Amino acid sequence: MKVLNLEHILTQNGFGFAYLSADLAVLSCNPLFRNFAARQGEVLAQPLPLLFPETFGLETVFEEIAAGTRPFFKLETLQRDLPDADECYIDIAVYPTSRAEAPLFCLIQNVTPKAQLTQQVYQQQNEIRLLESIVRAHQAHAALNIWGTSEPIRQIRQTIAKISRIPTATILLKGESGTGKSMVARIIHHAAMGKTAPFVEINCAAIPDTLLESELFGYEKGAFTNAVSSKTGLLEAADGGTLFLDEIGEMPHKLQAKLLSFLETRRFRRLGSTREQEVKIRLITATNRDLNLMVREGEFREDLFYRLNVVNIELPPLRQLGDDVLLIAGNLIQSFNINFQKRVQGFTPAARQKLRNHRWPGNVRELRNAIERAMIFVESDMIDAADLQLGSLQAQEPSASPLERFQLPPEGLSFDDIERKLLEEALALAEGNQSQAAKLLHLSRDTFRYRLEKFNLL
Template sequence: MRKTKILVVDDEHLIRWSLEQNLKKQGYEVFTAGNGEDALRLVREEQPDLVLLDIQLPGIGGLEVLEKVKEFDEDIVVIMLTAHGGLETAVNTMRMGAYDYINKPFNLDELSIVIKKALETSDLRREVVQLRSEHKKSGPPQIIGTSKHMKNVLDMMGKVAKSEASTVLIQGESGTGKELVAKWIHYQSNRSEKPFVAINCAAVPATLLESELFGHEKGAFTDAKTAKKGLFELADGGTVFLDEIGDMEMGMQAKLLRFLEDRTFRRIGGAKVISVDVRIISATNKELMKAIEEKSFRNDLYYRLQVIPIFLPALRERKEDIIQLANHFIETFGREFNKPINNISSMAEKMLLEYSWPGNIRELKNVIERAIILGSEDTLLIENLPLEIIAKTSSSNVPLATFKLPPEGVDIEEVEKELIRQSLEITDWNQSKAAKKLNLGIDAFRYRMKKFGFLK
């Protein structure tokens, strides 16, 4: 991996040496220059990620160097250093494109924090530009489905995208595509050129969620060594997607409700009131009305979030879309893994339609990905499907009636492992014959042998 390049420009040798040693210890690749001419040459030759630039330089001054650096590559981060100058000088450098302005003498630890933050901001900016570029090329995410249920959902999504509705609540089981719907609404709206940011409320500890959403000021708490913008501030003009909103802690629910009233907030530890314009799209797989009855979700927040409600059906409720979705994933993964599979056998298709899909679209996607990896024919066959799907559909030719399920149940992984072991023992470890005993292709059988430790 390429090291981050930093160019130190200062006419004082001791400062250049000190910074060079300190930054190298932190893992950066460091170059130094004692004047503006050498600095510009190194910028052209080495193309550094960040420049520490003294204002007072012999020959070409620091401000002129700053201007030429930005002309060469506006993405290079420049932090100005000076022993002289006041507020006016600082403002001028920032207007010219400097990221920050540090007075001498400076603390090396504090400078390191500023450098790290500047590089993170630069990386984030590049990522946003890249994502916007990719979005312009690919358009909004594709929503697959022609069933009556999905036509109703798509109609609602289109109306929401064109509206100025500030809050949307998407409800549905896990794996039904709630985040995909949120992204579609964002990228079809007039907010599409602004950020779409997502956070899983269940994955972030309650103590950190407030900081993630609202940000904090330097010194607001023990680890707050620098100020940090929250997601609401970063997404100004765009959309914030709050996934698993039903798992948000009650105290945080009250703070979110207060924000939703007028879209204003204060960072943790801050006094300044910040106003933003963001659309809030929330999602949950929980029954919020039941949560309200159980006193784990606020009634007033629920009605504030669900100005526009969207209910996503489970895959078992839109069986007309299963094969269409399966073919979409076959095309996607076939292209990704360079596999020739381009259709589904009639028996495999029947099994896909009969299966209940408790994991919904996410489970179907994983099943097809696995089938493409294991398949060696140009058609997706029964043998490419997981044993649990074969076992739970009436179309299987496996004589399931001969098996007695004990009252305490079984571990299906252990059953599969035992069948592999027995087939190998019966055939004297002839893999081809053993695979035929279980009606599996040789690739699928070897995959299971490796999975259960029979094949290294």
């Protein structure tokens, strides 16, 4: 009677159970056991491992239980696919009995609610741990952040791996606008320096010539009219880390001499100071200009050029990277999926073809913008060719240059209006960078600025 009561209680509380023979065949069971087994057909006389594959391989363990040398055995939180439940977790426990013909008792408990709660907690914890772990991995092997399998990309990765072991080597990054020079500078920094080492970046073209010197070297109070207090320069700020001078070709000649002096001695003085200071930094410089040519034309100091050009990394334009454009675009999708909480899977064949065919004058920056724009508006899980707006620079008539396509309308045009429009477009294309905008119009920076002033565009 007691046994019957216990069985009743177990069934009432949602447990499945079965009595097993020494060779694990089911001798008797309650209906819930059949449900958990989720097996079509007869359950009785079937071996337990056939009904619950989770118990396969545990024959020795069950023998020990039947022999009384092991008190019981339990497998916890086993996920099962059941026909009438989305998700089910069970515990399977096997106990000895006092019945010779049925020495084992198998108990199945549905632990789904508890398991689901645990799963939610694990999910949150693991997502955070996963992100932290990814960040650690990226810091440790920063060169892996340069996506691509083409030969130029492989070589860049190899060079970075080598120079990361020499944290004082001076590096010159060359490449067209948008090829990722700033990103590569950061990657080199993270690959070589500790977590707390500073990375200080300045664009030599973005700061007026007169300010660049004080920004770099700092100044003492009273060094010049507006120096009401002392200021730490970027050289000092970068001590123990990396100083990245972007667009080094735009550095004024006078300042080039001062930078050269610093590179030779690793010492400098703040403006208005008599005290020399020493800093330990890695200097990375970048340019999209031909420094060799600038040296020949006297625009850039030859001695400084050789000082900067210790390790030279040429970043290839995107159009030379073949199918890497697809790989990079795919990785950008993953990245924007996270940012925009979308689940875009990839590109249609037509979109892939469009990506391959484009010339990418703006390089990775242009690609990134194109993918970001597509990701914002795409509604399907695949980006199609129509979703990719690849900019007006894509040649509609590849054979005709913009000049050839231009036609003076019969009613004529204001020359000033054209000049103003050209200046505005060049600035927009160069993202406000006056030196680059000047280059686009084949003008010197001074001439360009004079014309901006003429149209009140400064």
